[in-house]
Amino acid sequence: MKKIKVSSISNYEDGFGNKITLGEEGKSVIPGLVVFRGKNNRLFISGEASLSPLSVRFWGNNGNCHIGSAVGGFNIRVGDSCVVRIGDKVTTNNTVMLNTAEATELIVGDDCMLSTFIDIRTHDSHPIYDKLSGVRINPAKSICIGSHVWLGKRSMVLGGSMIGAGSVIGAGSVVKTAIPENSVAAGCPARIIREGVTWDRGNLNGRNFKNK
Incomplete structure (x- = not known):
């Protein structure tokens, strides 16, 4: 395939x-790059999204990528028969890598906050x-990140991870298992x-927060 x-x-x-x-509300053109290496692939981008930079590469057939009203940068690789879904009100500090293969799904829920140098694969x-x-001992596995999850700087989320809604992943952590909702997890591998x-x-730089 060309x-x-x-x-x-x-x-x-x-x-x-x-x-x-x-999406209907969107501009006619969004800066970025899409590469198709196969057939029957689908990319949907919400009209309320503000994406820069954006790179989406489909490496096989029957891939599906859905980007909601996210703000920030994404480098997305959609493998053969894979699904990538980014929810609404997701923000990034710089370009986040999302990488899928072997008919897996990678889901990022609504209102997630993704810090710098994040890698999800x-x-x-x-x-x-x-x-x-x-x-073979390392098959690809799907990832599900719930709504309102904060991924700290340089954190990595690996196949098989399920991060519950409202949780925080500490800076430099490597997640490779299930994290319950409303938890803080940190380390390599990440532990609750x-x-x-x-x-x-x-932002703590601009506001004073008092203990309740």
Whole structure:
């Protein structure tokens, strides 16, 4: 399949069934790059999204990427038969890497706050095998990040992770398992260090917060 580059992101459809749809409220063109390497791939971008930079690359067939009213930068790789879904009111401090393969799903819920140098991937990029049996031991696994989750600077979320709504992931942490909702998790691998928490987007540099 010939590689097709779309450097000005607007409503688009080609002869291979690849399609880009912008929400009704959106501008006719969004700065960014979309690459189709297969067929029957779908990209939807909310008209209320403000995305810069944006790169979406479809590496196979039947991929689906849905971006809600997010604000920030994304570098997205959609593998064969994979789904990437970014909810509404998601924000990033710089470009977030989202990487999928092998028919997995990567879901980011509404109102998530993603700090700098965030990497979220359902796979390890290269296969690892058991030497004796020859069996592959690192299959790709889906990721689900609930609503109102804060990912700290340089955190990484790996395949099989499920982060509950309202949780906080500490800076430099590596998540590879389930984190309950309203929890703080940190470390490599990330472990729960506090439960029963909530957080808001207020900036401590500009506001004084008192203990309740």
